[in-house]
Amino acid sequence: MDYPLIQNFLQPLYYTNASSNDGKWSDKEFDSLVDKANAETDTAKAVQTFQQAEEVVRDNMAAIPLWYQNGSAGYSERLSNVKLNPFSVPVYNEIKVG
Numbered sequence: 001m002d003y004p005l006i007q008n009f010l011q012p013l014y015y016t017n018a019s020s021n022d023g024k025w026s027d028k029e030f031d032s033l034v035d036k037a038n039a040e041t042d043t044a045k046a047v048q049t050f051q052q053a054e055e056v057v058r059d060n061m062a063a064i065p066l067w068y069q070n071g072s073a074g075y076s077e078r079l080s081n082v083k084l085n086p087f088s089v090p091v092y093n094e095i096k097v098g
Contacts, residue, residue: 004043006050010034014062023063030056 002008011034012018016026030053037049057063073084081096 004047010053014057025062027056
Protein backbone atom coordinates (compact mmCIF):
# COMPACT_ATOMS: atom_id res chain seq x y z
CA MET A 1 0.00 0.00 0.00
CA ASP A 2 1.10 3.53 -0.59
CA TYR A 3 1.55 6.10 2.13
CA PRO A 4 -0.41 8.01 3.29
CA LEU A 5 -3.40 6.53 1.44
CA ILE A 6 -4.35 2.87 1.42
CA GLN A 7 -6.66 3.24 -1.58
CA ASN A 8 -4.56 1.01 -3.83
CA PHE A 9 -4.66 -1.72 -1.18
CA LEU A 10 -8.36 -1.60 -0.31
CA GLN A 11 -10.16 -0.76 -3.53
CA PRO A 12 -8.74 -3.46 -5.86
CA LEU A 13 -9.36 -6.18 -3.27
CA TYR A 14 -12.73 -5.26 -1.77
CA TYR A 15 -14.61 -2.78 -3.96
CA THR A 16 -17.63 -4.35 -5.68
CA ASN A 17 -16.56 -5.98 -8.97
CA ALA A 18 -12.96 -4.74 -8.58
CA SER A 19 -10.22 -6.41 -10.59
CA SER A 20 -8.74 -8.37 -7.68
CA ASN A 21 -11.92 -8.94 -5.67
CA ASP A 22 -11.68 -12.68 -6.21
CA GLY A 23 -14.02 -13.44 -3.30
CA LYS A 24 -16.75 -11.32 -4.92
CA TRP A 25 -17.32 -9.53 -1.59
CA SER A 26 -19.63 -6.53 -1.88
CA ASP A 27 -20.70 -3.91 0.64
CA LYS A 28 -22.53 -0.69 -0.21
CA GLU A 29 -21.18 1.16 2.83
CA PHE A 30 -17.59 0.23 1.94
CA ASP A 31 -18.04 1.25 -1.70
CA SER A 32 -19.59 4.55 -0.62
CA LEU A 33 -16.71 5.33 1.74
CA VAL A 34 -14.14 4.53 -0.94
CA ASP A 35 -15.95 6.77 -3.41
CA LYS A 36 -16.07 9.56 -0.81
CA ALA A 37 -12.36 9.17 0.02
CA ASN A 38 -11.38 9.15 -3.66
CA ALA A 39 -13.29 12.42 -4.20
CA GLU A 40 -11.76 14.10 -1.14
CA THR A 41 -9.21 16.85 -1.87
CA ASP A 42 -7.97 17.07 1.73
CA THR A 43 -5.49 14.21 2.29
CA ALA A 44 -6.13 14.05 6.04
CA LYS A 45 -9.86 13.67 5.48
CA ALA A 46 -9.27 11.07 2.77
CA VAL A 47 -7.08 9.07 5.15
CA GLN A 48 -9.81 9.13 7.81
CA THR A 49 -12.43 8.00 5.30
CA PHE A 50 -10.24 5.16 4.01
CA GLN A 51 -9.71 4.10 7.63
CA GLN A 52 -13.50 3.98 8.06
CA ALA A 53 -13.71 1.82 4.94
CA GLU A 54 -11.01 -0.44 6.36
CA GLU A 55 -13.09 -0.84 9.52
CA VAL A 56 -16.03 -2.01 7.39
CA VAL A 57 -13.80 -4.67 5.83
CA ARG A 58 -12.60 -5.72 9.29
CA ASP A 59 -16.04 -5.76 10.90
CA ASN A 60 -17.58 -7.76 8.04
CA MET A 61 -14.64 -10.15 7.78
CA ALA A 62 -14.35 -9.61 4.06
CA ALA A 63 -11.25 -11.79 3.98
CA ILE A 64 -9.60 -14.32 6.24
CA PRO A 65 -5.80 -14.18 6.21
CA LEU A 66 -4.45 -17.70 5.81
CA TRP A 67 -0.89 -16.93 6.81
CA TYR A 68 1.26 -14.16 8.16
CA GLN A 69 4.85 -13.53 7.23
CA ASN A 70 7.12 -13.78 10.23
CA GLY A 71 9.68 -11.05 10.61
CA SER A 72 13.33 -11.65 11.29
CA ALA A 73 15.00 -9.51 13.90
CA GLY A 74 17.98 -9.50 16.20
CA TYR A 75 18.95 -8.06 19.54
CA SER A 76 21.62 -5.64 20.62
CA GLU A 77 22.06 -3.65 23.81
CA ARG A 78 23.39 -0.86 21.58
CA LEU A 79 20.04 -0.36 19.82
CA SER A 80 16.68 0.89 21.04
CA ASN A 81 13.30 1.81 19.57
CA VAL A 82 13.48 -1.08 17.10
CA LYS A 83 10.08 -1.74 15.50
CA LEU A 84 8.82 -3.81 12.58
CA ASN A 85 6.32 -2.31 10.12
CA PRO A 86 3.19 -4.19 8.94
CA PHE A 87 5.36 -5.96 6.35
CA SER A 88 7.77 -7.30 8.98
CA VAL A 89 10.54 -4.95 7.90
CA PRO A 90 12.47 -2.90 10.48
CA VAL A 91 11.61 0.78 10.57
CA TYR A 92 15.21 1.82 10.11
CA ASN A 93 14.74 5.56 10.48
CA GLU A 94 13.35 5.11 14.01
CA ILE A 95 16.16 2.91 15.38
CA LYS A 96 18.32 4.64 17.95
CA VAL A 97 21.98 3.73 18.54
CA GLY A 98 23.53 4.02 21.98
